[in-house]
Amino acid sequence: MAGRGGEAVSDRREFITASVASAVTVLLTTSCGGSAGGLGGVTGPVSFSVQVSSYPALANVGGIARVDMGGTPVAAVRTGADTFAAFSLICPHRGCTVGINGSAFRCPCHGAMFASTGTWIGGQRTTNLGSFTTSYDATTGVLTILN
Numbered sequence: 475m476a477g478r479g480g481e482a483v484s485d486r487r488e489f490i491t492a493s494v495a496s497a498v499t500v501l502l503t504t505s506c507g508g509s510a511g512g513l514g515g516v517t518g519p520v521s522f523s524v525q526v527s528s529y530p531a532l533a534n535v536g537g538i539a540r541v542d543m544g545g546t547p548v549a550a551v552r553t554g555a556d557t558f559a560a561f562s563l564i565c566p567h568r569g570c571t572v573g574i575n576g577s578a579f580r581c582p583c584h585g586a587m588f589a590s591t592g593t594w595i596g597g598q599r600t601t602n603l604g605s606f607t608t609s610y611d612a613t614t615g616v617l618t619i620l621n
């Protein structure tokens with residue numbers, strides 16, 4: 475086109491290429507099922523850490539708190555004095571954000587329910603919540619969640 479130099483075309487091509495690459499990344503992120511690494515499609519950071527004392531709900535065994543990883547909804551469950559579990563709150567049914575419901579989880583979209591272990595227990599039939607590996611440093615009170 476007249477008035478548009480090769481550099482502008484090159485910039486547009488780079489922009490389009492980058493945009494397509496981003497779209498593919500998003501598509502891959504959202505299309506991976508709950509079985510891919512057990513993370514419900516989470517492709518965020520390799521790990522993140524939270525200070526447990528910042529989440530009063532985690533003070534007692536059985537407590538559940540939302541400890542999101544970037545923009546990804548994640549829940550931590552205190553399973554013992556020095557042990558924790560962590561789950562993706564991306565519903566394995568159709569991807570809604572699962573909520574904490576007392577000592578368990580419930581998806582607001584179609585009603586799937588999950589125990590504090592992440593196991594599907596009723597409502598809309600689906601698979602269990604994706605789980606993360608956790609490690610806890612009792613000395614520092616830091617919970618590390620790995621994907």
Ligand code: FES
Nearest residue numbers: 565567568581584
């Ligand atoms: S998206 Fe969660 S039950 Fe359908």
